[in-house]
Amino acid sequence: MAIIDAIAAAHGARLTIDLSAIAENWRRLGAQAPHITCAAVVKADAYGCGLAKVAPVLWGAGCRTFFVAHASEGVTARSVLPEAVIYVLNGLVPGSGPALMAHALRPVLGSREELDEWAALRAETGRPLPAALHVDTGMNRLGLTISEALALAGDPIIAAAGIDLLMSHLVSAELPDEAINRRQCEGFAQIIRAYPGIPGSLANSSGCYLGDGIANDLLRPGYAIFGGNPTPGRPNPMRPVIRLEAPIAQVREVKAGDGAGYNARWIASGPRRLATLSVGYADGYPRSASGRGHALVGGVPCPIVGLISMDLVILDVTDAPAARRGGPATLIGDALDVDSVGRAAGTIGYEILTNLGSRYVRHYVGSID
């Protein structure tokens, strides 16, 4: 079996990110509603995959509208996407106005205060930048309530704030049978009717698979672009994007009764072979996968034993004859997709992606065509 390459060996784990899979996933999501536009949500450093690398690839695939969470992420996006439309989901956070204006970023406004402040900034600066209006149809998180938004329809503040997009966010899009999906759809349809001529956007990744009525004018997926399954419980229609491999630093034999790792949380029930990987929670691999997660060695699933340390993970490789010093173990990839790794760590794949650390040596494959 191959020895992991020298660069990865020097760093610990190697994270491979497939840029062509990212472009292909964005196209597949857009094909769910071919008559409308598909944007891309690239917040949190493009879900941990690297905004500066990913955004130009999406632009090359035809994406023209991007969403980030913070103004600072918008500034990074702008530096690689000079012509794109970029919306900032968290809105006009007090103090962020100058950065938004300077980099032509469009806040997603969610309150009367934000509308007033943005309108004032547009008038003062002479930069009449558009903005989106966030309507909260059930999340109770950000945005005007449906009745507030209906009351503001036709109000001069809407034009003064340059509203060019209506937006709402789904509470349970990944659970297609939840009644709230239909209620949010109906609530948002009321808003669309009250604001004629302004396009609407409701669907996140899972929303793209909820069928008619959700699509409106602009799809807004994030997670699925990066390989996450937008249809949990059903086969993943996306191509995998990331692969995480760590080199085996040492292999040892233990006997019945021997413990492994901090506080000896795992005790060998018989003679076992253990492999210690050069990766840990400080790299972004979740400590909560201790005693629950797996890694693949030569294709064989090997359980993680004991507590995950800051820089090391211990595997039981008794059933994996390929395990040897310097050989690779796959922590994410093949049968271990981000959704299943998230489940094993008691969380969701979203958190696995967004915690991918800067300590990994990052290897981008599948160049932009």
Ligand SMILES: *Cc1c(COP(=O)(O)O)cnc(C)c1O
């Ligand atoms: C993160 C986010 C999205 C993208 O959601 P995914 O589930 O990652 O596709 C869309 N809209 C809003 C408001 C978001 O916060």
